[in-house]
Amino acid sequence: MIQYFAYTFPMMDFTKPIEISDRIYWVGMYLENDPFQCHPYFIENGDASVLIDPGSMLEFDAVVKKVNAVSDMARIKYIILHHQDPDLAASVPEMEKRINRKDLRIVTHSRMVPLVKHYLIQAEYYEIDKHNHRLQDGGLRLQFVTTPYCHSPGAFVTYEPATKTLFSGDIFGGIEESWEFYAEDDYFEKAKQFHAEYMPSRDIFNYSLSKIEALDMNLIAPQHGSIIRKEKIEPLIEQMKALECGLYIEQGYKDRLIHTIEELQAKDLALRASLQEIKMKEELLFQKTKMADMGEMIANIAHQWRQPLAVNNTLISILKEKSQMDMLQSSELSAKLKEMEHNIQYMSRTIDDFMQFYHPRKEKSHFHVYTVVEHALEITRSMMGKSGISLTFRNDPVLSVEGYMNEYMQVLISLLNNARDILLKRKIKEPAIHISLYLSGDDVLLQIEDNAGGVEEENMPRIFDPYFTTKHKALGTGLGLYTSKMIIEKNMNGTLSVANTREGAQFTITMEQSNADLSHK
Numbered sequence: 001m002i003q004y005f006a007y008t009f010p011m012m013d014f015t016k017p018i019e020i021s022d023r024i025y026w027v028g029m030y031l032e033n034d035p036f037q038c039h040p041y042f043i044e045n046g047d048a049s050v051l052i053d054p055g056s057m058l059e060f061d062a063v064v065k066k067v068n069a070v071s072d073m074a075r076i077k078y079i080i081l082h083h084q085d086p087d088l089a090a091s092v093p094e095m096e097k098r099i100n101r102k103d104l105r106i107v108t109h110s111r112m113v114p115l116v117k118h119y120l121i122q123a124e125y126y127e128i129d130k131h132n133h134r135l136q137d138g139g140l141r142l143q144f145v146t147t148p149y150c151h152s153p154g155a156f157v158t159y160e161p162a163t164k165t166l167f168s169g170d171i172f173g174g175i176e177e178s179w180e181f182y183a184e185d186d187y188f189e190k191a192k193q194f195h196a197e198y199m200p201s202r203d204i205f206n207y208s209l210s211k212i213e214a215l216d217m218n219l220i221a222p223q224h225g226s227i228i229r230k231e232k233i234e235p236l237i238e239q240m241k242a243l244e245c246g247l248y249i250e251q252g253y254k255d256r257l258i259h260t261i262e263e264l265q266a267k268d269l270a271l272r273a274s275l276q277e278i279k280m281k282e283e284l285l286f287q288k289t290k291m292a293d294m295g296e297m298i299a300n301i302a303h304q305w306r307q308p309l310a311v312n313n314t315l316i317s318i319l320k321e322k323s324q325m326d327m328l329q330s331s332e333l334s335a336k337l338k339e340m341e342h343n344i345q346y347m348s349r350t351i352d353d354f355m356q357f358y359h360p361r362k363e364k365s366h367f368h369v370y371t372v373v374e375h376a377l378e379i380t381r382s383m384m385g386k387s388g389i390s391l392t393f394r395n396d397p398v399l400s401v402e403g404y405m406n407e408y409m410q411v412l413i414s415l416l417n418n419a420r421d422i423l424l425k426r427k428i429k430e431p432a433i434h435i436s437l438y439l440s441g442d443d444v445l446l447q448i449e450d451n452a453g454g455v456e457e458e459n460m461p462r463i464f465d466p467y468f469t470t471k472h473k474a475l476g477t478g479l480g481l482y483t484s485k486m487i488i489e490k491n492m493n494g495t496l497s498v499a500n501t502r503e504g505a506q507f508t509i510t511m512e513q514s515n516a517d518l519s520h521k
Helices: 060-070 092-099 113-119 187-198 202-213 230-241 251-324 330-357 369-386 405-425 479-491
Strands: 018-021 024-026 041-043 049-052 076-080 105-108 124-127 134-137 140-146 156-160 165-167 219-221 365-368 390-394 400-403 432-440 443-450 495-500 505-512
Touching (some): 018 219, 041 060, 076 134, 092 113, 105 113, 140 202, 187 230, 202 230, 365 369, 405 432, 479 495
Parallel strands (some): 049 076, 105 124, 390 432
Antiparallel strands (some): 024 041
């Protein structure tokens, strides 16, 4: 067995675990005269503790001894493997025997699994790319950031946000003849050779560095070299960005790369111009949709105004005639004026609804979906009644979301108008639209279902495409569903989907439930 030595470092006892942050420990060993020091780490989290990059059999006894000094091997539930090399992963099968848990999980990237299985690992794998690059167990929260090809295809780093500690695997590692536990000002010189030889290229390395420097870090704990404290992190990253590594070491490659970069820059300029054109076209589509929706709204307002205007006109004629014949009683005059005032207030509310619908909000707000649906039904109910369409609403008045309330209502009204059009086009005998509002998990679902027979299967994949429509040219532009999907998915991070039911088409707006207290609103 290789011995570990403490006398080289008079300020620290490396025969014991060293707490580098709250409940985070270095549990490695010092190999005398070995510039390639390997560092396992341990996160103490009760029965869901974590062992990070456990190392090879060279460090096995030391790692087990240090973990047991902090907690107990049997309390390890997760072993994180940032890559597949033996200096990091070879001891895992023996670690499994000491831990002896059926729920032990090997946390790694799916690209790594075909390689690390050759160590004869028995535990099941927790593949980070299949779990949204996160792990949570009790009070423990870990975030995984992929760093592809630094130095393996499935490489990643682990960020612990509570202490702002980054376990960086090979990145920020160093080769040190005179090893220091904490990095000093000259650490870049010690890390330079390792990165120049192990990182494939400056571009790939800088891509990973850009993802890492976006994190709020107090400490970087690499698998090799020295631990890096907060004040040294930013200057070290800046030095690393300019490092010539991998393919960049060869002059021939650099010369060819410069030519390629010049070509790509020219293509990039052309692409940016093309993207700007697409953006302008999307804006034009959106404006056309607003105009189309405005036409629908004006038709609704005209229909809602027609009856109260006719009633008021009749009342005025009656009052005028009776006044000329001296037959008008004051009580009758008061009653008729009150009725006319009621009709005018109704017409005024219709205009208020119209103005509120088309007045954009620049900031998101929390709102009850029930309120928006009721408002949309108030606007469209008259037109639906004229068309003989039955409207029902199964609601949950307490469900709320965060977004742009008026845009949400615009989408709803557009979906209702589409349902009405298809019901009339297909001449359904008992046309009906059913609206359901309910909670599914953490999401609020609003479903609009008609009984018009559904969307043709050949049209289903294209139904949200711009300019796709099955209507006659005089009846529609095909912009409504495309823009509705953009509003929900791009502006409010929700989803708008469609499916066929036994009766017809069902459109579903899905948004995350808001936990804001709206009881006072």
